[in-house]
Amino acid sequence: MGGIGSGDIDFFVRSTLVINAGLGLNRTPVLLNPPIDLAAVGQRYIHNPGAFDADGDSLAYRLIEPQRSQTPGQGVNITSYVQPNLVPPFGNIEGGSSPSTFTLDSITGDLVWDAPAKTGFYNVAFVVEEWRNGVLIGEIVRDMQIIVIDSPNDRPKLAAIPDLCVEAGTLVQQSITATDPNGDILTLTSNSGVYLPDLVPVQNAQFSVTNSNNPGQVTGVFRWQTGCDHIRLEPYDVLVKVEDGPAPTRPNPSLFRKLVDIRTFKIRVYGPKPQNLRAEPVADAADRAFRLTWSSYRCQVPGAQIAIYRKVGCSDFDAGACQPGLPLGLGYEEIARVGVGETFYLDSNAGQGLQPGVNYSYRIVTLFPRRGTTPNEPGRLNGGGSSLPSAEFCADLPQLAPLxxxxxxxxxxxxxxxxxxxxxxxxxxxxxxxxxxxxxxxxxxxxxxxxxxxxxxxxxxxxxxxxxxxxxxxxxxxxxxxxxxxxxxxxxxxxxxxxxxxxASSVRLAQVGGANNQVRLTWTANVPWKNTDRIHRVYREERGRPGVFNRIADVPVQDVQSFTFTDDGTDRYTADGTTSLTLSPDSTYCYKVETVGAYESARLQSLTLYNFSQILCASPSDTTRPCAPLLAIDTLDCSKLSPDAFCNPSTFTNNLSWTLSTSNPAICNPNVVAYRVYYARYTDENPAFLASVTAPVPPAMAYAHIGLNSFAGCYYVTAVNRFGVESAPSNTVCKDNCPQYALPNVFTPNKDGKNDSFTPLNCPEFLDKTEFTVFNRWGVKVFETIDLGINWDGRSSAGQDLPAGQYFYEAKVRFQSVQRDAEPLAFKGWVQLLR
CATH class of the missing domain: 2.60.40.10 (Immunoglobulins)
Structure with missing residues (x-):
C-alpha cells in the first residue's frame, strides 16, 4: 500500500504514559515539527520530528506499521502495508544505483527516504520512546504524510554541523552554512526546545540568519548562553532546516516545488569543575582523619550533591573537556555525599581512622538530580548528569604515632x-x-x-x-x-x-623446591611499607667459611609474586667477589635475603628500609613436593536443624580434618612437618593463608576455624616439608549457611509492650540484605524498609498509623553465602494488624 490512496483511511495514533512515583514527575516530549512534508522524485528526503523533552529524559525512535481505528480507543495494523521504498516502481538512492532505502535513526530521529521513485501520498508511522534511568516511561506515536512530487528542482544541502559539549556558563556560538546547486534563494531556520521560553526560562537560545538574499548560499549563527539550569545528562537536540525558493532568474517559477535538507546537532551541558579542594589533618591526633574543604560550588542547583572520592596513592589524571565524573579504572572509591551547599567534609574512614604514612588522593564531583525528583522544585530544568572532577589533592597524615x-x-x-x-x-x-x-x-x-x-x-x-x-x-x-x-x-x-x-613482621625465607641441582627460594613479609618496585638481595654462605655470606644476586621485584629466586650455583653479583660453584644434591647450602623497601608517604620516601630474613639451609636433593592432603569439613544438615538452632551462639566454628593422599615416596614426599590452611569467604576468591598447623601423628590432622560470624567459606590445605617445600593444594571444600527465615501473621502495634513490632521469628541468622514492602488490600504500597530486623511499628512510611486489617507483604532476603551477591529469596504473605 505504501500510503498511496491513504486519504480515506481513519488513522489511529496513541500516547502512552507510565506512572511511577519512584521516577519523579514527568512531562511528555513535544514534537516541534509538523507531520506533513514534501519530497521530490529521485532526491534524498529527510525529516526530523524535532522532539524535545523538558525533563532531560532519553529519547529513542523506531518505525512501526500505521494503524487504523477499529473501535474507540483501539487500533489495528493496516493490512497489506509496505514501506514507501518498497512501492513499485522501485527506485535507487540519490545519484546511485543501489536500491532505495527508508530508515529511521533510533538516536537522532532522522527519517531518511533515499530516494522516492513515484509521486503520491505516503503515510508512515514511528514511535518516540521516553526513557529514564533505564525504564521506559512513555511513548508517542507520530503518524505523518509525505507528499512526493515531480520537480525540476535540486534540493539544497547543509554543511556538516559538529556536536558540542560545553561547561555550564559557556556562550555557544555555532556558524551554519547551506548551499543550493541551482542558485535558488534559501531560507534557513532552526527548531529546538532550547528556543522555547516556557521550557527553558533561564536563557533562551537565538538563531540569526545573514546574507539571506544571496542566491545559492545562506549562513546562520546559533547563539546560546548556557547556565547552571541547563545541566543535564542527556544532550539537547537542535534541528536546522534549509528550504529553497525560486531564484528570480529561474524559468517557469510556477512549476517550482520547494525542497529541504535537515541536520540535527547535539549540545551536551555538563557541570563546572569544583574548585580549590584541599585536605588538612584534623587537630585531634587520635582521629587520624582529614578535613576536606573546597570553594562554594558555582551551580547551586537544588537537590544536587557533592560526591567525595578517595584512593590510596596519587595520580596524574587530568579530565579533559566533556569528561564528567571519574573513570572507574582510576581506582577511586566514593566515600560520602554532601549537599551542594556544603564546603567541607571530615574523612575518618567511617570512624576507623586513616593510616599515617600513606598518601591519599581526594577528588570531588558534583552530581545533579533528575528533573522532578526535588519535591520543592518540580519544574527545575536540571536533568541529571555530573560535573567535571575536581583537581586532585594528594596528602598523607602526619606521623602522629611511631612508624x-x-x-x-x-x-x-x-x-x-x-x-x-x-x-x-x-x-x-x-x-x-x-x-x-x-x-x-x-x-x-x-x-x-x-x-x-x-x-x-x-x-x-x-x-x-x-x-x-x-x-x-x-x-x-x-x-x-x-x-x-x-x-x-x-x-x-x-x-x-x-x-x-x-x-610489621620479620622477613620469612622458605624453599619451594628445585630441580637439576638447583634451590628455589621464596620470601615474604607482612609490613606497612612497600617492598615492591625495588631490588632485593640474596646471600649464600661461602663454602668452608661458616657465618660468612656472599651476595650472589640482586632480584628486581614488581609484586609479591616475584619474591623468588632460583640458585643454580652461579654468583650473579660480582662486586664483592665471585663464589660460583656447582650445587651438589648431597650438600646443604645456607641462604638469607635482604629486602629493600620504603613508605609511600612523600615525607618518608627518602628513607630506604633494609631487613634481613632468617638463615635458611636447603639441599637440592630434598625437593620432591610433599604429598597433598585430602580435606573434609563438618557439614550442616539444614533439614534437621530446629528453628531456633542459631539463637544462642555469637560466633561459629568450621571444623576441618584431612589425611595425606598417599604415603608412597615414589610419588610424593610423605615427610611432612606442617600443614598450611587457606581460606576464602567466597567461591570466586583465591583462598588466602589462614593458619599453620604443626604436623601430628596421623590421623589427628585437624583445624578448627573459630570466631566466625557465619559458616560460609571455602578451604584447602597444603603440606610442607622441613625445607619449606609446599605440596599441591588439597581438594577445595566449601560450607554454606542454613537460610532460616519465618515471619508472623499477626501483630498488635498498640504500644502495650507486647508484639508491638513486626519482626522475623526465631532470631534469624546470616542475613545480608532485606527489602521489605507492605501493601494494603487495594495493592497500594504503604510501607517499605531495608532494616534487617524489619521492625515495622504499624505506621506508614510517612509516619501515620495504619488502620487495623489485613495487609500483604513481600520480603526479598539475601543470606550470607559462599556465592558472592547470591540471588535473594522472595517471601510473600499476609499479616493481620490488630489494634
Missing amino acids: ITNVTVDSTSQSKGVITVRWTRPAGALPGLVAQYRLLRATGLDGTDFTQVASINTTFQPNVADTLFVDRSLNTEQNAYRYKIDYYVTTNGTLGKLDESQP
Whole structure:
C-alpha cells in the first residue's frame, strides 16, 4: 500500500504514559515539527520530528506499521502495508544505483527516504520512546504524510554541523552554512526546545540568519548562553532546516516545488569543575582523619550533591573537556555525599581512622538530580548528569604515632635468635614531651597474639635518633615474628595511650623446591611499607667459611609474586667477589635475603628500609613436593536443624580434618612437618593463608576455624616439608549457611509492650540484605524498609498509623553465602494488624 490512496483511511495514533512515583514527575516530549512534508522524485528526503523533552529524559525512535481505528480507543495494523521504498516502481538512492532505502535513526530521529521513485501520498508511522534511568516511561506515536512530487528542482544541502559539549556558563556560538546547486534563494531556520521560553526560562537560545538574499548560499549563527539550569545528562537536540525558493532568474517559477535538507546537532551541558579542594589533618591526633574543604560550588542547583572520592596513592589524571565524573579504572572509591551547599567534609574512614604514612588522593564531583525528583522544585530544568572532577589533592597524615622501619633478623636459632626492631620518633612531638613506647610481639607473619616485650620511656629532645630494641631468645629458625608499638604520652601528669603503630613482621625465607641441582627460594613479609618496585638481595654462605655470606644476586621485584629466586650455583653479583660453584644434591647450602623497601608517604620516601630474613639451609636433593592432603569439613544438615538452632551462639566454628593422599615416596614426599590452611569467604576468591598447623601423628590432622560470624567459606590445605617445600593444594571444600527465615501473621502495634513490632521469628541468622514492602488490600504500597530486623511499628512510611486489617507483604532476603551477591529469596504473605 505504501500510503498511496491513504486519504480515506481513519488513522489511529496513541500516547502512552507510565506512572511511577519512584521516577519523579514527568512531562511528555513535544514534537516541534509538523507531520506533513514534501519530497521530490529521485532526491534524498529527510525529516526530523524535532522532539524535545523538558525533563532531560532519553529519547529513542523506531518505525512501526500505521494503524487504523477499529473501535474507540483501539487500533489495528493496516493490512497489506509496505514501506514507501518498497512501492513499485522501485527506485535507487540519490545519484546511485543501489536500491532505495527508508530508515529511521533510533538516536537522532532522522527519517531518511533515499530516494522516492513515484509521486503520491505516503503515510508512515514511528514511535518516540521516553526513557529514564533505564525504564521506559512513555511513548508517542507520530503518524505523518509525505507528499512526493515531480520537480525540476535540486534540493539544497547543509554543511556538516559538529556536536558540542560545553561547561555550564559557556556562550555557544555555532556558524551554519547551506548551499543550493541551482542558485535558488534559501531560507534557513532552526527548531529546538532550547528556543522555547516556557521550557527553558533561564536563557533562551537565538538563531540569526545573514546574507539571506544571496542566491545559492545562506549562513546562520546559533547563539546560546548556557547556565547552571541547563545541566543535564542527556544532550539537547537542535534541528536546522534549509528550504529553497525560486531564484528570480529561474524559468517557469510556477512549476517550482520547494525542497529541504535537515541536520540535527547535539549540545551536551555538563557541570563546572569544583574548585580549590584541599585536605588538612584534623587537630585531634587520635582521629587520624582529614578535613576536606573546597570553594562554594558555582551551580547551586537544588537537590544536587557533592560526591567525595578517595584512593590510596596519587595520580596524574587530568579530565579533559566533556569528561564528567571519574573513570572507574582510576581506582577511586566514593566515600560520602554532601549537599551542594556544603564546603567541607571530615574523612575518618567511617570512624576507623586513616593510616599515617600513606598518601591519599581526594577528588570531588558534583552530581545533579533528575528533573522532578526535588519535591520543592518540580519544574527545575536540571536533568541529571555530573560535573567535571575536581583537581586532585594528594596528602598523607602526619606521623602522629611511631612508624616501624626495621624488623631485621640478626641471628637464626631455635632458642637464641635475635631480631632488631627500629622505629621513628612521632612527627611533631614537642621537645620535653614525656612519652613511653610499649613494644608488643606476636608469633607468625599474620600473628595477632600480641604480648608486651619492652617498655621504653623517653623525653623528646631535638635531633634525637630513632629508637631501637633488640629482641633476644627467639626461635627465628622456625618462626616469623610480628611487632607493633603502643604509644603513650603524658598529659597533666597522667600517662595515657595516644595511638599505635601499624604492625610489621620479620622477613620469612622458605624453599619451594628445585630441580637439576638447583634451590628455589621464596620470601615474604607482612609490613606497612612497600617492598615492591625495588631490588632485593640474596646471600649464600661461602663454602668452608661458616657465618660468612656472599651476595650472589640482586632480584628486581614488581609484586609479591616475584619474591623468588632460583640458585643454580652461579654468583650473579660480582662486586664483592665471585663464589660460583656447582650445587651438589648431597650438600646443604645456607641462604638469607635482604629486602629493600620504603613508605609511600612523600615525607618518608627518602628513607630506604633494609631487613634481613632468617638463615635458611636447603639441599637440592630434598625437593620432591610433599604429598597433598585430602580435606573434609563438618557439614550442616539444614533439614534437621530446629528453628531456633542459631539463637544462642555469637560466633561459629568450621571444623576441618584431612589425611595425606598417599604415603608412597615414589610419588610424593610423605615427610611432612606442617600443614598450611587457606581460606576464602567466597567461591570466586583465591583462598588466602589462614593458619599453620604443626604436623601430628596421623590421623589427628585437624583445624578448627573459630570466631566466625557465619559458616560460609571455602578451604584447602597444603603440606610442607622441613625445607619449606609446599605440596599441591588439597581438594577445595566449601560450607554454606542454613537460610532460616519465618515471619508472623499477626501483630498488635498498640504500644502495650507486647508484639508491638513486626519482626522475623526465631532470631534469624546470616542475613545480608532485606527489602521489605507492605501493601494494603487495594495493592497500594504503604510501607517499605531495608532494616534487617524489619521492625515495622504499624505506621506508614510517612509516619501515620495504619488502620487495623489485613495487609500483604513481600520480603526479598539475601543470606550470607559462599556465592558472592547470591540471588535473594522472595517471601510473600499476609499479616493481620490488630489494634
